[in-house]
Amino acid sequence: MLSNWIRLTLLLLFLSLGQVRSQQLPSKTYTTADGLPNNAIRALHLDSRGILWIGTENGISKLENGAFENFFESDGLAFNSCWAIAEDKNHHLWFGSYGGGVTFFDGRSFQKIQTQDGLADDRIRHFYPYEDYMLVGTEDGVSLIDIASLEVTTIAESTNDTDLNYTAGFWEAEDRLFYSTYRSGSYEILWNGKESQIQKINDWLPIFAVFQEGDQILLSDKGSLKSISQTDFTQGKTPHQSISSSVFWQKLKGLKNETYLLAAGLFTKDGGIYQWEKNELISLNERFSIDSRFIQAGVLDSEKGLLYLGTQDKGIYQVRVDENLIYERFGNKEVKAIEGKKGLLGLLHSQGLEIRDSVHSEVFQVGQKAFKAMQANYYRQNPEKIPDQMDGFFELDPTIQAGDLEFYELHYRDSYFWVNSNLGIFKLTERGEIETYLPVHCFSMGFTPDGKLLETNPYAGVRIYDDPNNFFYTYFHPDDPSTPLQIAKVESGKKRSYLASVFHGFYQWDGERFQSYLNEGIWEEQKFKSLHELENGNLLVGTEFGELFEISPHPDFDIINHWGNDDLQGTSILSIESYGDAIIVVTERGIHVLEEDRNSFFDEEQGFFQKVFLSTKRIGDQLYIGTSQGFYQVNLPGFIISRDQDIELCITEVKVNHGALSSEYFDWFVFQPQKLLLESDQNTLFIRFKPKGNLDSEKLRFRYRLKPTADWTEYFQDPVIELPYLPWGDYQLEVEVWNYQVGKMSSIKLLDFTIDRPLYQKDWFILLLVLLLLGLFLFVYWVRKRQFEAKTRLKQRLAEIKLEALRSQMNPHFTFNAINSIQYFILKNDSEQALNYLGKFSSLIRCTLEQSSKTEISLAEEVDYLSRYIEVENMRMDERVNWEIINLAQAESEQIKLSPMLIQPLVENVFVHAFTPEHPNPKLTVLFEITAPNQLLCTVEDNGVGFSNQQNPQHESKGTLLIREKLMLLPGYTEESLVVKTGKWGTKVSIRIYVYQ
Template identity: 65%
Template sequence: MLSKYPLFFVFLFLVFGKSPAQQLPSRQFTTADGLPNNAIRSLLLDSRGILWIGTENGISKLENGLFQNFYESDGLAFNSCWAISEDKNQHLWFGSYGGGVTFFDGKEFRKIQETDSLADNRIRHFYPYQDFMLVGTEDGISLIDTETLKVTTIASSINNTDLNYTTGFWEESGKLYYSTYRSGSYEIFWENEIPKTRKINDWLPIYAIFQQGDSLLLSDKGSLKAISKEDFLEGKKPEISFGQSIFWDQVPGISGENYLLAAGLFSKDGGIFELNEAGLLDQTARFGVDSKFIQAGALDKERGLLFLGSLDKGLYQVRIDQTVIYEDFGGKEVRGITGKEELLALLHTGGLEIRNTKTGKITETLAPEFKKVQESYFSQFPQKIPKHLDGFFELDPTIPAQEMEFYELHLQQDGFWINTNLGIYHLSLEGKIKTYLPVHCFSMGFTPDGKLIETNPYAGVRIYDNPEEFSFTYFHPDEANTPLQISKVAHSSSKTFLASVFHGFYHWDGQQFTAYRKAGIWDEEKFKTLHVMENGNLLVGTEFGELYRIEVEPAFKELKKWDKDELQGTSILALESYGESIIAVTEKGIHLLQGDKNSFRDEEQGFFQKVFLSAKRIGDDLYLGSTKGFYRISLPDFVKSQTQSIRLGITEFKVNHIPLNPDDFEWFIFQPKKLQLEADQNTLYIRFKPTGPIESGKLRYKYRLKSDAEWTEFFNEPVMELPYLPWGIYQLEVEVWDYHSGDMSRVNLLEFEIKKPFYLKAWFIALLFLGMAGLFTMIYRIRSSQFKAKTSMNQRLTEIKLEALRSQMNPHFTFNAINSIQYYILKNDTNQALNYLGMFSALIRITLDQSSKTQISLAEELDYLRKYIEVENMRMDHRVDWQIEGNAIDKAEEIFISPMLIQPLVENVFVHAFPGDYPSPKLRIRYDLGEKNSLICTVEDNGIGISNTPKPNHESKGTRLIREKLMLLPGNTEDSLMVETGNWGTKVRMRIYL
């Protein structure tokens, strides 16, 4: 800790250091990226990881690379925001210069102004203290209760002058202090619960005040004043002055660094300065910041980011964790990189630069020197110049130094090897050219024992056993296994491997080449990059972006393949490894492959120059050369697991295209709860976002609505449109692929229920059932009534027809009976005529009685038939032997049939069956009970039969009437009346359904 006297000696020798050539990756945000204004007055990284930016024309919220702006129209007291703070309740306070304070609790903005007893509407500083938010204004101090928002202004802090504005608060030994611009510094204390002030020091001016251990740093006009806290509290004046510009803010670094931010009022001497034991070091250029007016800063320690707000050029984001360091290298292309401990060599467009990383010494061998060696060789040894016809790639010795092309840089134990369009050069570790080969070579390499391998795209390969003497072994392209069109050469401890653009993979085992395609080992044919891992495995990248990990000893084996859709970009530019971690460089960025994990790094991790030309791991550092400078990457930190806790929040929610109530959101996030939606509220629009400090640009999403549903395909935009969902309970899950870390995580985003439509609810179904039952009953009754009416009508029609038939049958019988009476009269048999007439009259009475009935008992039918047969047999002198029998006669009283059914059949027997001289006529009538509740009546005679009658094909009227009558009775068909006849007589069988 600095005490009174050591402080003097420390700051007496402080000097401004120069910015080194290396830079930390930085990114600039302006109004073009979404900022409301480029003049930034205040910054705050809140407890949620959200960066709040106060500008001269609005407030902006930066979360995961996206800006959201707020203005007076959104509820701010005033657009110009000069101070931002967060209280212990995690609520935010925005101080405007001219409109007072804006309080934000996550749901709404509330204004606190002079009308609420605020000292002044021009806010300079906030300071959270116990249950209060201290507000330093242009003139005076106010305390605002963080729970009730009650404002208390310290009367003694008001001087009614613009020179009294607050420049800072600080605490020491449990006491609270503040300083002003030109009114001195004060202690705030409470007396009888009333806040008061007392002056402790008259020193002025003070633009800002910072604590540094036991000391205070006072920002003066164009310098910093240093004094111990003890001396300052005793009212003493600072005696140490250093630095330049006006310092406005103090920001810590991730490892305890102390950064001071400066912006001059009338001069461009500000920037970012690091205060350490060595002095006050200007870091503006190293941080990649081109503004000299930096007034606000905020540290995101978790992500290793420092945010800097400028008054003229917007916001800067600097990655200060030093995992990635960039050097613009004078804007030169870095074509090749190699080195070892304490030695770094960079091949660029102008030649070779060799750095001693321990001493800082830099040695350069530039193009003119290379050209000079080439010219000297061609001048001194023209006879040694190889010819194109001899299988050497064409070389143009007239190319000037400024048009030299440097292809590759290799490090061997005795020095560097460089192949160019003017030949191959061998240099010492100090950069002196030792050997020159007049050979044009695009790709070269070395055998495990250090022999140079020179490749010609079309004319084979040479292995040099003595390059200085131009001694080599040539492998002609006509030989089956000679490598052609080689893109990369690398070697292990026992073999040299060659990757071809068109002809597949080769290796040299010290004796011969082996072509993998021709040997049937591996059919892949187009390769671009090659790297040998420490364990002997090979990494091979194809022309079209596929990556293989293979082993070749003891036998070839393909260990793993990454398809092109697993790697960002279309081609693999370079391959390196660090232990088991594989580094694949593409035109989009850098893939880190660790087992099954596939993570990706790009500009979000500081790689803004992504046109990579070279890559080389040297110890624990990875160097990447680009078209503008190079990167140095600390691999222990770079390959460290980057697992992030992914949280998602809904930022926009529409149901049937209508936004939800803003009260359902807090801190711009929909608060999780189970939604109950009506059946017709089934079209949802959901926009969500990752919350907290994560690399949101490297997230992909897919979702499912139920645990047993299928996942959707991955998508980039965090928006879901869910139209016309059926009723049911939904658990909306989102699976997030973070390809920054290579991890997959699952988030339960929302649970909601869409109610059943009313027509599927129990009460409606019950009501519908009752309604349908009532309707059915009503229809049934109506139809039943209609059926009964129709049946009654049909029955009446049937009865009318039956009566009509009976009316036809009765006259027919009467006619026959009168003929019989007439017969007796003509015989002058008076007694017989009278007797017959008596029996006939009785029979007529029965006939008339039964004709009016629809049904009679079988007993009545039998009685009627007996009387009828007696009448008819009397007419035939009782010659007919007749008999009525059958098993139905016993139940004659219980059986009911239609009347006058059998009588016509019996009548036919007496009229047609027995001529006058027919011998022994017989008539048999049977009534038997049949199946299906039927009565079978059989009338059989032994007469002449129908075939012997004058009209054999004629059906008697009586038979026809019976058939018609049977058809009118239910259940009867044409087959209900069957007639059989022959020389033996006639048999009529009738089935009557009861």
């Protein structure tokens, strides 16, 4: 009995240790496929700016924000093979090549320092910053380089023209400076700046590398690691403590000040990374997931908890050593469900159940065969208790073999584990003993707040078991609209149980009845897959399509928060947990942590390289995430702690009109000017920028605007801004950065720049142009005015000539008639009448001659002239015509101006054509009146025979035509300016004249 107990204890101990050994820290590899120039890494250095510098056998590379940039001899390096990298107190970098000497980099340019400059040897092994100098350990000798002047001094005694004299390392002790060589012994440097000398302190050899560890010196030998106190070694004593090992090349400190030693065997594959603890070597290759055995360089990023290891054959390993995230391969088994409590962990995997009791250091395994045996035994002993599918139970095939057993869920309740599978429901103790079996095929189950088992059937209702051991239950039929159907998840709350259906919405059990939120119109959402109750009683509900709700289900339903698809990476929510005020959401893309207004996201960059997530459970401060190949253990206090990253952006490349700006604008690859002044034609910009420090750039999204009043652009990932054909003006380029790893938004002023106005838009040019245009306008106006005035004078003169020509036609006509009249009186022997007529006629002729030379006369003069004319014509007709002139514009007769001889032809026509000798009572009326401003209406009306009785129509037409032509030469002429009306009653001629006042 005792032997059996011993064997069991040893077995459990073996299993427990096996699990510890299989735990790994997340790691990833960078190779030439990721941008490295070569996979053989010789040196690593993390500078004060957070940039990782990598020395390879074919060039230097820098890793920043996940991207590599490489440098070669063509860029200014002394030689491509780089074996050492260091940084001096001025933050300048030094690169030691194996064959080309030293390359000094001040942030702007590379400068070579070689043997012709005084260097001991061009094959560099080690750098050591000391005071104002950089100590250079070469293949043969030690040189000192002044970091200010770059003056080189070689310690003459340190060289001996042999390849066995290469520097193995520098170290300090008690304010003394030492260095060791491969086969030439160890020396103290008697420091005196350029005048320094050396003194041998120990002849021990060979030494591949030397490390200082506390008050001890570790000496790396071929096949062993020797240790000796510093005092004994400096006194020339021989080391006696030795451990068989590979050849170690570098020592570095971990996050907890632990000591790591990096090894690469010369002829054996026994290298890798080891921890030096209590004078023992512990291999960390498996824990760090390192499969290369040739590691010569390493560096720790303590701020991020990352360890970089450079190999000779497989590039760089990046290991997350903060131990906030540990991955356990677990035999590459699927971890379908995780449950338990502090000190007790249950892992349901594809082959059974494993229970780990860390309190008692015990591990219990329950395999598929044990579950099958329990089911088979139950069926043999209790055939009468086997339920029938017709009774509303989901179909169960008892012939399923152990290898085909499919596990669905794992629950832990009241110190028992519950497993539901395609072979039934099993109740197990904390030691893995199967205590109860229910022959029920159940996909999803849970418990009521008082601890009763709640079993769901996708299509046939729900059962709540009062006594599972005796198969006593209460059945809720699917015909009841409140009965849950097609349940994906059951969450057992403090006072209620909640159920999520993939097609029928949200349900709750209050201890007496089920309630369907969909059927009762409380909540119309239909498709749910995940549930989790918070400490405050609120519930987190995840939909099938990736939305998350925080609800208060009672006393009154209320949606507290909602996160849509845009807020969560991925398309579906796999599981939900909480820790304090933080909500943990697992999607197929990674893990979200929602806390107040923060939305952080973690994925491969934080170590979740295996992302086929199957299960999640928080137990105390630990979060367990099961995958298709093992599981993660997350230390939540260290993992989700607020990681505020103050993001600063800097410009790394600027192109203006597709041409790159000179390197003189850059320092340490960063654009230095805060403002850029551009010409008017320099209006197309290309700007590449980066976050300062080594941030997770994959989780940064950017948008920008050019002015504070402008709208933001859409978010983009590539840190490049292209600005084509900008108009002139002042710009303030502002970039807003969304860091969704920590869920923080930052706004950064990136660059101010001004594009000068084009020449044609400058004030002085516009003023000059305005003055020129004004002068041109005035000149053109002056020319046009003169042309217009000349043209007007010409037109006026032509009009005057035409009027004079018309008057010259009318005056002979009148004279002809007058002479006929005088002849008439003479023939009658009426000398007195003839003399009287001749006197009036001569007075009229004199008046006519005066007016014929004028372009315009007053209305009073026209009325006077017409009166004289009518008197002469009426005398010729023996005073038979009763005439009158009515001037309704008498008050303005002197001011109104009109063309002379305009009305006279109409009056003449009356006397010539209107009255026959037989006419009993000839009558003539001339009327002047103002009908509109500047418009004079003259009406000449007679009671003569009219046009129909005219004896000489051709003669009258000529007079009318002359009047119309005269009117056409005057301003304001229209067809209505001359209107003739005639009939048996006589003739009425109206003339509308535009007059000047």
